[in-house]
Amino acid sequence: MAYQEVFKRVEMKYVLPPDRMSAVREAMEGRMALDRYGLSEIRNLYCDTPSWILARRSIEKPVYKEKVRVRSYGPASGEDTVxxxxxxxxxxxxxxxxxxxxxxxxxxWIAGGHAPDMHSQIKDELEYTIGRYGNLRPMMYLAYRREAYASTDGDGFRLTLDTDITARLDGMDLSGPPSGTRLLPEGYTLMELKIKGAIPMWLVDAMSASGIHKESFSKYGNAYKALVMGHPYIPRTEEA
Structure with missing residues (x-):
């Protein structure tokens, strides 16, 4: 049986310039440690229709939205696991x-082939979604370097730091070197909080002292706006 996972959580995102990232790292010392994913190079193929219906819904910020993607941790092809x-x-x-x-x-499977021969709710949900759109295909390659941390006190709080976020509309292949258009300026980091309960007060205090504010930032949505619509993302700290 294929390995399966289910996640349910709140995700909060912050786009940080180098100085504010330094303040966060200082606050993390002794409180967060690399988790089982640790340091990784994440590669994604985002699947969409030729009219980009999933990307367009994403940037509209609806109450409900969904994404379908193939993800690997490093180069992948053939029998490599994704x-x-x-x-x-x-x-x-x-x-x-x-x-x-x-x-x-x-x-x-994404190209219209057979789904795995197994019975599970996850497989059924994926099969239903792929079939409902009918013409999903890899439309965007999106890669980044990630540091994944977990709280050392066992409360389930996780934090990830993504850098070198790049995207492209060609070369839909997970085996080659990551390349494409950079989504954030050099030195910027996308911090994501994975929350099941509440943000730890030590991090709330650190972000408040450094003027760090939550921001709506979808990697796929912003890559679509930059590469398809011609509207690259501009961090708040660089806005005129």
Whole structure:
């Protein structure tokens, strides 16, 4: 049976210039440690229709939206393991289902081939979503370097730091080197908080002291606006 995972959480995002990132790292010392994912190079193929219906819905900020993607942690091809993911967001809560599959099997499924021969709710949800759109295909390659941390006190709080976020509309292949258009200025970091309860007060205090504010930032949505619409993202700290 294919490996499967389910996530339910609140995700909060912050775009940080180097000086504010330094303040966060200082506050994290002794409180956060690299988790089981640690340091990774994440590569994604975002699947969409030729009319970009999923990307367009994402930037409209509806109550409900969903994304379908194939994700790998480093280069992947052939029998290498990748994750086929369905990510939903409803009323601020993120629900993610994913299955670990051989790369060729995942890509064949997205292209209209057969779903895995197994019975599970996750497989059924993925199969229903892929079938409902009918013409999903890899439309965007999006990659970044990630540091993944977990709280040392066991409260389930997680924090990720993404840098070198790049995207492109060609070369829909997870095996080659990551390349494309940079979404954030050099030195900027996208910090994501993965919350099941509340943000720890030590981090609330650090962000308040450094003037760090929550921001709506979808990697896929902003890449779509930059590469398809011609409207690159400008951080608040660089706005005129």
């Amino acid at each position: 994750f086929l993911e369905l990510k939903k967001k409803y009323d601020g809560i993120v629900y993610k289902r994913r299955m670990a599959l051989p790369c060729t099997e995942a890509m064949d």
